[in-house]
Each structure stands twice: as structure tokens, then as C-alpha cells.
Amino acid sequence: MPSVLAAAAFALGTLVAANAQTGLPVVTVRAPQAALHLEVARTEAERETGLMGRAALAPHTGMLFVFDQDGPIAFWMKDTLVPLDMVFLASDGTVRTIYAGVATVPPSLPDDAIPREAGFAKYVIELPAGEAERDGIGVGTRLGVPDAVHA
Numbered sequence: 001m002p003s004v005l006a007a008a009a010f011a012l013g014t015l016v017a018a019n020a021q022t023g024l025p026v027v028t029v030r031a032p033q034a035a036l037h038l039e040v041a042r043t044e045a046e047r048e049t050g051l052m053g054r055a056a057l058a059p060h061t062g063m064l065f066v067f068d069q070d071g072p073i074a075f076w077m078k079d080t081l082v083p084l085d086m087v088f089l090a091s092d093g094t095v096r097t098i099y100a101g102v103a104t105v106p107p108s109l110p111d112d113a114i115p116r117e118a119g120f121a122k123y124v125i126e127l128p129a130g131e132a133e134r135d136g137i138g139v140g141t142r143l144g145v146p147d148a149v150h151a
Contacts, residue, residue, distance in 0.1 A: 032136030038064040052079040062127040074118040077105045083129035088119035093143045101129040
């Protein structure tokens with residue numbers, strides 16, 4: 001029985017540590033073809049800051065945005081320096097929408113002119129552009145969201 005529980009915990013993801021630079025917790029989420037190491041943004045301030053100002057992201061890393069409930073959510077790329085894939089997930093971890101290769105926005109663009117990507121989700125994962133496809137993530141894929149992100 002313990003080996004079944006251990007396998008289930010690995011499949012759903014595990015709490016890894018905290019990012020030394022941001023202090024945000026990091027979880028591992030298993031995609032079909034890779035383990036993703038994602039910083040967790042739970043509060044409004046953490047979600048608003050997101051990946052702003054990051055000059056690069058390593059493969060299989062990014063951010064998991066956690067919201068209180070499944071609902072309409074809109075994101076923008078203000079001060080985001082790297083192109084991203086944005087993966088919108090239902091509360092059960094099923095991928096609903098993917099925006100692939102969302103481009104960076106010039107800093108000179110006024111806030112009201114910055115495009116938004118929107119969807120209906122409880123969670124949103126941001127990864128380096130092209131990562132979702134490389135890791136086998138598509139609409140309908142179910143990713144395990146670790147219980148630790150709900151706390």
C-alpha cells in the first residue's frame with residue numbers, strides 16, 4: 001500500500017522547496033513528458049507580479065497561479081521579458097485553454113494597450129514559449145495540482 005501512495009503522490013506533484021530569489025514555494029507537477037518545477041503564486045500581489053522582470057526561464061520551469069475558484073481570468077504580459085505559454089486549468093487540473101508563444105510587450109506600450117489572454121480557470125501555468133507542446137500538454141490533458149497549493 002505505501003508504494004501505491006508514494007506513486008500517487010509523485011504523479012500529482014510534490015512540494016519541492018522555496019525559490020531562493022523570490023521566496024515563493026516551488027512544486028513539481030508531472031506533465032506527460034516532463035516534470036515541471038513551478039513557483040506558486042497564491043496571493044493577489046504574487047499573481048500580479050508573476051514572472052515580471054525575468055530575463056530567462058530554464059526548461060521545465062515557470063509559475064503556477066492559484067485562484068480561489070474556477071472562474072473567468074485575464075492575464076497580460078506587462079514587464080514580462082520572455083515569451084510564454086499560458087495554460088489555463090480547471091479545478092480538477094484539466095487543461096481548458098493554451099496560449100502558445102505569447103509575445104513580450106515593449107515597455108513603452110501603455111497599460112490600456114497591452115493585449116490580454118483570458119480563459120475560465122482555477123489555475124494558470126506559465127512556461128517558457130514552446131514548453132507546453134514539448135512537454136505533451138494539450139487541451140484535455142489532466143495535470144495533477146499538488147494538495148500543498150490549496151493550503
